[in-house]
Amino acid sequence: MLETNLDSVAQQSAFRHINTGTKLILALGSLILCLISPFPVVPLISGIVLSLVLIIPGRTSPRLYGELLLGPAIFTVVSVVVLLFLLGGGDVIWRFNPVPWINLTITTGSLAQSTIVLFRVFGCSIAMFFIVLTTPVTDLFNGMKRVGIPIELIDLMMIIYRYIFIVYAQAFEIWQAQVMRLGYSRPMEAIRSFSMLCGMLFISSWNAGEDLIHAMDCRCYDGIFPSLDIAEPVQMRSLLPVVLYLGGLAGILLVMTTRSVI
Amino acid sequence: MNSKIILEAREVRYRYPGNLEAIKGISFHMRRGEKIALVGPNGAGKSTLLQMFNGMIRPTSGTMLFDNEPIRYDTSSLRQIRKRVGFVLQNPDRQIIAPTVYQDVAFGPANLGYDEQAIRQAVALALRQVGLTGFERRPPHQLSGGEKKRVAIAGVLAMDPDVLVFDEPTSGLDPSGSEDLMELLDELNHDGKTIVISTHDVELAYPWAERAILLADGQIIREDVPDVAFGNTKFVRMAHLSVPTLLELSAELGKRGFTIPERKPRSVLDMVHVIESHLHGSCCHPAPGTITVGNVDGGEASYLTAWVKARPGIVAGAMGSRAKQYAAQEQIALEFTYGVIDKCILRALRGQDSLILTNGSMVSRVAVRVEAYCKESGNSIGVTSLNTTDQASVTGIAHDETKKDDPSY
Numbered sequence: 001m002l003e004t005n006l007d008s009v010a011q012q013s014a015f016r017h018i019n020t021g022t023k024l025i026l027a028l029g030s031l032i033l034c035l036i037s038p039f040p041v042v043p044l045i046s047g048i049v050l051s052l053v054l055i056i057p058g059r060t061s062p063r064l065y066g067e068l069l070l071g072p073a074i075f076t077v078v079s080v081v082v083l084l085f086l087l088g089g090g091d092v093i094w095r096f097n098p099v100p101w102i103n104l105t106i107t108t109g110s111l112a113q114s115t116i117v118l119f120r121v122f123g124c125s126i127a128m129f130f131i132v133l134t135t136p137v138t139d140l141f142n143g144m145k146r147v148g149i150p151i152e153l154i155d156l157m158m159i160i161y162r163y164i165f166i167v168y169a170q171a172f173e174i175w176q177a178q179v180m181r182l183g184y185s186r187p188m189e190a191i192r193s194f195s196m197l198c199g200m201l202f203i204s205s206w207n208a209g210e211d212l213i214h215a216m217d218c219r220c221y222d223g224i225f226p227s228l229d230i231a232e233p234v235q236m237r238s239l240l241p242v243v244l245y246l247g248g249l250a251g252i253l254l255v256m257t258t259r260s261v262i
Numbered sequence: 263m264n265s266k267i268i269l270e271a272r273e274v275r276y277r278y279p280g281n282l283e284a285i286k287g288i289s290f291h292m293r294r295g296e297k298i299a300l301v302g303p304n305g306a307g308k309s310t311l312l313q314m315f316n317g318m319i320r321p322t323s324g325t326m327l328f329d330n331e332p333i334r335y336d337t338s339s340l341r342q343i344r345k346r347v348g349f350v351l352q353n354p355d356r357q358i359i360a361p362t363v364y365q366d367v368a369f370g371p372a373n374l375g376y377d378e379q380a381i382r383q384a385v386a387l388a389l390r391q392v393g394l395t396g397f398e399r400r401p402p403h404q405l406s407g408g409e410k411k412r413v414a415i416a417g418v419l420a421m422d423p424d425v426l427v428f429d430e431p432t433s434g435l436d437p438s439g440s441e442d443l444m445e446l447l448d449e450l451n452h453d454g455k456t457i458v459i460s461t462h463d464v465e466l467a468y469p470w471a472e473r474a475i476l477l478a479d480g481q482i483i484r485e486d487v488p489d490v491a492f493g494n495t496k497f498v499r500m501a502h503l504s505v506p507t508l509l510e511l512s513a514e515l516g517k518r519g520f521t522i523p524e525r526k527p528r529s530v531l532d533m534v535h536v537i538e539s540h541l542h543g544s545c546c547h548p549a550p551g552t553i554t555v556g557n558v559d560g561g562e563a564s565y566l567t568a569w570v571k572a573r574p575g576i577v578a579g580a581m582g583s584r585a586k587q588y589a590a591q592e593q594i595a596l597e598f599t600y601g602v603i604d605k606c607i608l609r610a611l612r613g614q615d616s617l618i619l620t621n622g623s624m625v626s627r628v629a630v631r632v633e634a635y636c637k638e639s640g641n642s643i644g645v646t647s648l649n650t651t652d653q654a655s656v657t658g659i660a661h662d663e664t665k666k667d668d669p670s671y
Contacts, residue, residue, distance in 0.1 A: 008404060138362045138401060162361045165403035211356035218316060218349045218357075219370040219417065220341045225360070226368035226381065228399065 007136060014059045015134040019232045020143045022239050026050075027131045029246040034123035039256050040115050043123025046249060050126045060133050068129060076121045083114045137161055138228055145227050155225040163208065170204050171197065267330065268294045268425060268456055269315060269347070274324030276310055284310040286480040287324070292458065292473075294424070297451050299467035299488070300460040302477035303502035308460035309352070311477070312427050315458070316347040345374060348418030352430040354410035355402070363389070363405075363413050364398035370421035388420035391453075392446060393583025408439035415446070425456040432466060441600030442586070444470055449582045452627060468492055468506035469528045469601075476501040489526035508533060515540075523638075531604040534611075535639055551610035552644040553603075553632060558588040559622040567592045569648060570617065578617040579606055581628075585619040594619070603631045610643045617648075 010016065015023060030050060034043040054060045089109025096104040131140075141161075144154050174197050178184065183193035270291040277283045284307045292298050300308045313319040314326050317333055317340045326333045333343055351357040360366035364385055371384040389395050392412040402410060411431070418426065431447065432440035444466065451457050461467050467474055467488065474491040476483040478501040484491045492498060492506050493513075505513075508527050516522040520540045527533040556566045570576060570592075579598030580586045589596050596619075598605045606616040618628055625647065632645050 007401060011401070011404065136399075136401070138365075138399065141361070158361050158365070159359065162359060162402065165401075166355055169403075208356060211351070211353075212359055214318065215351060215357045215359055216369075217340075218318065218344055218351075219421065220344050220373045221369075222341075222373040222375075224372045226365050226372040228362050228364050 006132060009060060009064065009133050010136040012059075013134045014057055016136070017232050018134070018238045019234045020135055020139045022234060022242055023131060023135050024143065025239075026242045026246070027127045029242075030130075030249065031124050031127040033246070033249050033253060034120050034127065037120075037253050038116065038260075039253070040119035041256065042249060042253050043119040045252065046123040047119075047126040049245065050130050054126075054130060054133055058134060065129075065133075068133075069125070072121065072125045076118060076125075079121075080114045080118045083117060084110050086110070087113050089113075142228055142231055146231075151225075154227075158225060159212070163205075163212075166208060167201065167205055170208075171201050174200050266294045267291045268328065269458075270327040270330070271311075271314070272325045272327065274311075274314060274321040274326060276307075276314070276319060277322045278310075284480050285314075285321070288480075288482055289324075290475060290482060290485055292425075292456060294456055295451070295454060296456055297447075297470065297472045298456075298458045299471035299474045300458065300477055301462065301464060301467045301474055301491075301501070301503060302460075302483075303462055306477045306501070307480040308477055309429050310480075312349070312429055312458070312460055315425065315427050316349050317343045318349070341374075345370075345421050346423050347425045347427060348421060348423035350411075350414050350418055350426065350428045350431065352433050354407070354414040357414040357417065358402045358410060361401055362398065363394065363400050363402065363416075366402065366413060367416045367420050370417060374421060384420040384422070385416075388416040391419055391450070391583065392416045393587050395587070406439075407434050408436075408442060411435065411439070411443060412446070419450070423455070425458065426450060428457070428459040430461055431459050432461070432463065438599070440466070445581065445600050445602075446583060449624065452624060462503070464492060464498075464503050464506045468509065476503065478502060489528065493526065512536065529601065529604050531608055531635070534608060538611075539639075549613050550641065550643050551613050551615040552646060553606045553610055553628065554615065554617045554646050554648050555625055555628050556617055556619045556648040557622055557625050558585050558619055566619070566648060567594070570594050573617075576615060576617050577606075577609055578619060581618060581620040582624050584621045585624075589619055603628055607632060607635055607643060611641065 027050075030046045034046050037043060051065070055062050055065060084106050085104050087110035088105070088107050090107045090112070092105055092107050093111060094106040096102075138161075141154055141158055144157075145151065178193045178197065182189070184190040271288050273287050273289050274285055275283065275287050276285040286307075288311065300311065302308050310319060314321055317326075317335060320335050328343055328346065333339070358366050360369055367385045367388050368381050371381045376384060385398070386395070389397065392415050394409065394412050394416060397405075397409070397413070402413060405413065415426075426447075428447070431443055435443060447457050447459070447470070459467070459471075469488075471488050473485065474488045475485045476491055476497055483501045484494065484497040488506075489509060492503075492509055495505060498505050508529070511533065512520075512522050512527045515536060520536055522536060523532075527536055556569070558566065570578065577597045578589070578594055579602035580589045580596050581602045586596070586599060588594075597616075602618055602620075606618055609616045620628065629645050632643055636642055
């Protein structure tokens with residue numbers, strides 16, 4: 001299961017025991033710099049550096065990382081190709097006019113804007129993957145509590161997170177049972193099987209919900225959902241490189257902005 | 263055993279919406295510190311009855327009593343009863359509600375209003391009891407079935423209940439996991455908890471329980487010590503069960519002229535005793551082996567490891583979660599992890615020495631069990647405590663051993 005693997009990867013990451021705040025500063029800082037940068041070089045540097053950090057000291061499997069990037073990469077490339085023809089401005093670089101009513105044009109303006117979109121998506125996706133692959137969701141809940149997100153919302157998120165895996169496992173079992181009995185061998189059969197899967201999943205989720213209330217009652221539920229207050233301390237040896245890196249990236253952005261103004 | 267009645271049912275009945283009567287007038291009681299098995303086929307009403315123990319289900323008629331007081335169903339009384347009667351569901355995935363082990367185990371204490379320090383202590387103790395220290399940050403979906411079951415038990419233990427109720431405790435576990443779990447239940451019982459399990463596995467219930475209650479179609483068919491409860495084929499058939507293999511075998515041996523003691527064999531050790539006594543007059547080697555008991559909680563655990571390493575051929579078994587953890591940590595190969603004392607007695611009867619690793623509270627249990635066996639069988643087996651900090655409990659032939667005599671130290 002992909003979800004299990006992602007969570008497992010985060011649990012086993014070499015950065016697992018680094019303070020969550022430090023990791024969030026690195027990822028969110030990179031993400032903001034990628035977003036505000038009008039030059040592709042900043043997201044490109046950010047993406048490459050964070051990828052290398054994830055793979056080499058972070059011990060993330062390059063294969064798994066490549067597979068993860070493939071999803072957004074395909075989506076981004078398709079979107080950028082559309083943008084190339086959709087946006088305008090500047091000189092025409094390439095024109096495709098097979099029939100009078102179809103006029104596909106790539107201009108210098110559309111190329112520049114598509115390139116910056118491509119690199120921003122690249123840099124931002126990798127910044128988000130950095131969090132996903134180094135910080136288990138349970139640590140994020142803890143962080144959310146510290147920054148003052150309403151406790152009711154966090155409790156709800158924790159229960160949902162716990163039950164995602166249970167519901168997913170149930171769905172997988174039902175799907176396997178259907179596949180074993182050729183439930184998806186024909187298109188109509190597949191539609192019927194899928195609707196049955198949804199129905200069964202609804203019933204079993206309902207039962208799981210009742211059992212959840214039962215289990216909470218058995219343990220005297222009184223509105224309190226304990227949090228995992230085992231936070232890693234902030235360490236200078238991890239915070240300092242993060243600050244230096246973000247400072248360097250911001251410096252590059254500043255230099256490039258200044259040059260372009262001049 | 264403290265014989266005070268802790269839970270009692272008086273003519274309880276329960277009818278589900280839809281008019282299905284699941285419990286049809288049941289009366290029984292359980293004493294503090296007892297190990298009771300509710301045995302019956304699927305649909306017998308076991309789970310429904312168990313849920314009455316902590317007030318999850320209110321009987322349609324009749325009375326449930328806890329500590330000789332009728333259970334009240336107002337919110338505050340139910341909190342009290344649920345604190346004192348811990349319930350472990352059949353499916354741990356349905357019981358574990360939090361995204362990490364720590365949070366799940368802390369759920370009960372937090373809702374009982376413990377302060378942060380007390381919660382941490384309760385969680386640490388419960389995880390230690392079930393042998394899951396170090397699992398605090400693990401998410402439940404990354405645990406094995408046996409580990410999930412232990413987390414579910416720890417979640418209940420953290421509330422420090424007097425009674426532990428297990429619905430089909432070994433369901434979904436492999437044989438080794440089942441053995442470990444039954445060993446854990448014995449350990450908890452040894453620590454003073456009253457344990458009730460529901461099962462349809464007669465082979466599990468027969469050697470484990472002190473009392474068996476056969477249930478079928480919402481009614482009690484028979485309630486007695488296991489060899490009597492399971493010994494009557496008529497009742498066993500009425501409950502859609504089968505006679506336990508050991509009991510069936512002893513009945514067959516009895517018909518073939520073997521002398522079967524009044525207390526029917528409940529373990530391989532008992533059965534070997536019956537067979538060997540008949541064939542050879544005695545089942546004991548002329549020079550029986552010694553059982554050495556190592557306390558992993560003692561202050562000299564390093565000595566224990568050195569002692570084992572100095573005897574590469576020694577057969578070792580571990581009783582209790584902490585002892586098993588210690589063995590894994592020190593890379594001590596374990597031959598036995600369940601029914602350890604009986605298996606070591608069998609070794610001793612063949613003239614072989616063995617070692618039992620266990621923790622503080624369980625050390626005395628070895629001597630008591632061996633002494634009881636020796637008294638019953640007339641054999642003599644030496645039990646010696648390895649750590650010099652413990653009082654050596656010696657039964658029969660004594661083989662005193664101290665650090666001074668040990669060349670490995």
